[in-house]
Amino acid sequence: EAQVTQNPRYLITVTGKKLTVTCSQNMNHEYMSWYRQDPGLGLRQIYYSMNVEVTDKGDVPEGYKVSRKEKRNFPLILESPSPNQTSLYFCATGQLSSLREQYFGPGTRLTVT
Amino acid sequence: AQTVTQSQPEMSVQEAETVTLSCTYDTSENNYYLFWYKQPPSRQMILVIRQEAYKQQNATENRFSVNFQKAAKSFSLKISDSQLGDTAMYFCAFMKHGGNNDMRFGAGTRLTVKP
Numbered sequence: 001e002a003q004v005t006q007n008p009r010y011l012i013t014v015t016g017k018k019l020t021v022t023c024s025q026n027m028n029h030e031y032m033s034w035y036r037q038d039p040g041l042g043l044r045q046i047y048y049s050m051n052v053e054v055t056d057k058g059d060v061p062e063g064y065k066v067s068r069k070e071k072r073n074f075p076l077i078l079e080s081p082s083p084n085q086t087s088l089y090f091c092a093t094g095q096l097s098s099l100r101e102q103y104f105g106p107g108t109r110l111t112v113t
Numbered sequence: 114a115q116t117v118t119q120s121q122p123e124m125s126v127q128e129a130e131t132v133t134l135s136c137t138y139d140t141s142e143n144n145y146y147l148f149w150y151k152q153p154p155s156r157q158m159i160l161v162i163r164q165e166a167y168k169q170q171n172a173t174e175n176r177f178s179v180n181f182q183k184a185a186k187s188f189s190l191k192i193s194d195s196q197l198g199d200t201a202m203y204f205c206a207f208m209k210h211g212g213n214n215d216m217r218f219g220a221g222t223r224l225t226v227k228p
Contacts, residue, residue: 035216042117042204042218058215090158092216100146100165102208102216104158 002027004105006091012111013081021076021108023091029103030096032074033058034066037088037107046089049074050096081112115140117207119219126195127227133180134190134222136205142166144210147181147188152202152221161203164188166210195226 004025013019023032033048035058045058049068063085065077078085088109092102116139126132138147149161164172164181171179176196180189192199205219 033215035218040122040220042119042220043206043216044218045215048215088156092158101148101160101163104150107156107158109156 002103004091004093004103006089006105006108008108009106010109012113014113015082016080019078019081019110021078021089021091021110023074023076023105024072025091025093025103026072027093027095027103028071029093030071031094031102032068033092033094033102034064034074034076035090035092036060036085037090043090046076081110083112086110086112115142115145115207115209115217117205117217117219119205119222121222122220123223123225125225125227126192128195128197130195131191131193132195132224134192134203134205134224136188136190136219138186138188138205138207138217140186140207140209142209146208146210147179148206148208148216149177149179149188149190150204150206150218151199152204153198153200158204162190192224197226197228200224200226 007022030051034046035043037043047066049055091105094102145166147164151159162174176193202221207217
C-alpha cells in the first residue's frame with residue numbers, strides 16, 4: 001500500500017528540547033516537503049527536497065532543519081523548539097517527473113510549552 | 114509570488130442541498146494546477162479534485178465539480194447532494210508547473226453539513 005508515514009503523531013515538549021519528526025514514504029518519490037498548518041493561515045511550506053542530498057528553504061524555514069540522506073526519508077528537526085512552533089505539521093511527497101499532486105502524511109500535532 | 118484567497122471562513126448547508134465554496138488566486142504564471150483538499154476531523158489531507166490550467170473543461174469527481182475561470186483567476190468548488198460526511202475544512206491550493214513545486218494554500222473554509 002502506497003503511504004506516507006509520520007512519527008510521532010502527537011508530541012508535547014518543552015522550549016529548547018531538541019526534537020525530530022520523521023517522514024517516510026514507500027512510493028519512490030523524488031520530491032518531499034514539509035508544511036505547517038496554522039489557523040487562518042492554511043498550510044505553509046517549511047522546507048522541500050527535490051532528491052537525495054538536495055534540500056531548499058520554503059516560505060517559513062526559520063527554526064527548522066531537514067536532511068535527505070535517503071530517498072524514502074525526510075526528517076524535520078527542531079534544534080531548539082519555541083512556543084511559536086506549536087502547530088500541525090504535514091509531510092508531503094510527489095513524483096518529480098510528473099508532479100501533478102502531492103501526497104500528504106497523516107500530520108503531527110506538536111505543542112511546545 | 115502566488116497567493117490564494119478563500120473569503121468564506123465558515124459555511125453551512127443542509128443535507129442533500131448544494132453548496133459552493135469560493136477561491137481566488139493571483140499569479141502571473143500560465144501553466145499551473147489548482148486543487149481542492151478536504152480535511153476532516155481526522156486531519157488527513159484528502160485530494161478532492163484537481164484542475165490543470167491548460168484545460169478549459171471544468172473538472173468533476175462524482176458530486177464534486179469546479180467552476181474554473183482562468184481570466185478571472187477564480188476556482189470555486191460545488192458540492193452537490195451534500196452528505197454529513199462532507200463536513201470538513203476545505204483548502205484551495207495552487208501549484209506552479211515546474212519550479213520548486215511549492216503548493217500555495219488558502220486559509221480554508223470550514224463546511225458544516227446539517228441533518
